[in-house]
Amino acid sequence: MNKKKSSILIAGGGSTYTPSLVIMLLEGQERFPVRKIKFYDNDAERQAVLAEACQIIISERAPEIEFEYSTDPAEAFSDVDIVMAQLRVGKYAMREQDEKIPFKHNVVGQETCGPGGLAYGLRSIGPVLELVDYMEKYSPDAWLLNYSNPAAVVAEATRRFRSNSKIINICDMPVCLEDIMARVIGLKDRKDFETTYFGLNHFGWWTSIKDHDGNDLMPNISAHVKEYGYTEQTQQGQHKESSWLETMWAAKELHEIEPKYLPNTYLKYYLMADSTVAHANKNYTRANEIIDGREKYVFEECRRIVANGTAKDTTFASNEHASFITDLACALTFNTKERMILIVENNGAIANFAPDAMVELPCLVGKDGYEVLSIGEIPTFQKGLMEQQIASEKLAVDAWEQGSYQKLWQSFTMNKTVPSAKVAKEILDDMLVVNEPYWPKLS
Numbered sequence: 001m002n003k004k005k006s007s008i009l010i011a012g013g014g015s016t017y018t019p020s021l022v023i024m025l026l027e028g029q030e031r032f033p034v035r036k037i038k039f040y041d042n043d044a045e046r047q048a049v050l051a052e053a054c055q056i057i058i059s060e061r062a063p064e065i066e067f068e069y070s071t072d073p074a075e076a077f078s079d080v081d082i083v084m085a086q087l088r089v090g091k092y093a094m095r096e097q098d099e100k101i102p103f104k105h106n107v108v109g110q111e112t113c114g115p116g117g118l119a120y121g122l123r124s125i126g127p128v129l130e131l132v133d134y135m136e137k138y139s140p141d142a143w144l145l146n147y148s149n150p151a152a153v154v155a156e157a158t159r160r161f162r163s164n165s166k167i168i169n170i171c172d173m174p175v176c177l178e179d180i181m182a183r184v185i186g187l188k189d190r191k192d193f194e195t196t197y198f199g200l201n202h203f204g205w206w207t208s209i210k211d212h213d214g215n216d217l218m219p220n221i222s223a224h225v226k227e228y229g230y231t232e233q234t235q236q237g238q239h240k241e242s243s244w245l246e247t248m249w250a251a252k253e254l255h256e257i258e259p260k261y262l263p264n265t266y267l268k269y270y271l272m273a274d275s276t277v278a279h280a281n282k283n284y285t286r287a288n289e290i291i292d293g294r295e296k297y298v299f300e301e302c303r304r305i306v307a308n309g310t311a312k313d314t315t316f317a318s319n320e321h322a323s324f325i326t327d328l329a330c331a332l333t334f335n336t337k338e339r340m341i342l343i344v345e346n347n348g349a350i351a352n353f354a355p356d357a358m359v360e361l362p363c364l365v366g367k368d369g370y371e372v373l374s375i376g377e378i379p380t381f382q383k384g385l386m387e388q389q390i391a392s393e394k395l396a397v398d399a400w401e402q403g404s405y406q407k408l409w410q411s412f413t414m415n416k417t418v419p420s421a422k423v424a425k426e427i428l429d430d431m432l433v434v435n436e437p438y439w440p441k442l443s
Contacts, residue, residue: 013039024322114417121153
């Protein structure tokens with residue numbers, strides 16, 4: 001029987017992740033056939049560089065697949081089955097502000113955590129909702145798979161303002177860490193085991209990891225983390241910059257705080273904020289690493305492909321980011337009931353946590369969406385941390401909805417990375433200046 005062939009729209013076609021995602025789609029034709037790939041971005045010049053290179057890649061590897069790119073929503077969103085959204089509102093210039101402004105006040109400067117993440121959230125809400133509306137207008141049966149950061153704030157906004165829309169919010173960090181876990185104990189990849197996980201986006205813990213025969217793998221992985229964190233002895237894995245190696249090492253200390261579970265590395269920014277700030281290069285942050293690294297590499301490689309007229313020798317390859325979103329699209333299309341970690345409304349899955357919280361939990365994914373797997377009650381330590389963080393995120397969405405300076409000040413103050421209301425206000429006032437073109441007017 002011939003499998004259905006899907007039409008895929010990559011919203012954020014100018015993203016540095018786009019070539020790897022295209023290659024993953026091409027490599028996965030047997031399990032997830034594609035008839036059309038489309039790009040959409042509001043930055044025509046940036047998108048065109050990647051699109052012209054990807055057009056060559058597609059023509060050489062799968063010439064039967066149609067390819068289009070556009071800045072026009074009607075053209076881009078028509079005849080689409082899956083929208084893969086990976087927006088970066090304000091691009092890396094604004095990410096640099098998200099990181100450097102908090103550092104100026106001796107507070108963690110990070111893309112999705114702390115004041116930087118909240119600032120980015122207010123930039124992202126409107127554009128992501130706009131994508132949902134375009135999809136529902138031009139391809140109402142499609143699914144939108146949202147990778148756009150900060151996923152926690154965006155997920156709360158979509159829950160609140162587009163509750164009936166076909167949108168699934170996801171993050172590849174658990175996938176990246178699970179692949180590392182598999183490799184350090186000698187397995188091929190994360191699909192060789194089954195995990196149980198709970199938390200919020202970039203704020204969670206693994207409670208169980210078993211192979212498909214039911215053998216407990218947690219002790220072996222835990223032993224590695226206690227000695228090396230999530231670092232490896234190889235260069236495999238998606239994140240290789242020095243800042244990420246430091247973050248992977250931090251898992252060692254995070255595991256000491258809660259030895260029963262395995263931590264998400266982003267907990268470093270909340271539970272090790274003082275040492276994070278103390279050891280940070282405040283003048284050359286993660287944004288600068290990416291601008292000088294992945295950003296430069298991707299655009300240089302795209303221009304080289306176009307100049308040579310061939311991509312047969314390209315160094316572009318698929319990665320965890322591309323693998324996870326493609327797996328999700330496949331599960332929705334072919335009803336595979338694959339177990340995946342998604343960002344979903346709690347609704348009692350964590351019994352002693354707010355039902356309207358957007359939490360990160362294992363789910364079974366099929367053609368009608370996902371079924372959230374119940375976790376039961378969680379311990380006081382994790383519950384308390386999560387309640388503080390979810391309050392900060394909800395207040396940020398309140399601020400966007402109400403145009404409220406007060407709510408955003410409260411959101412910054414509530415965040416565990418920020419030491420006081422005074423510092424929160426100082427950071428917020430600096431953030432207001434640079435985000436004026438992107439945020440709603442606050443009063």
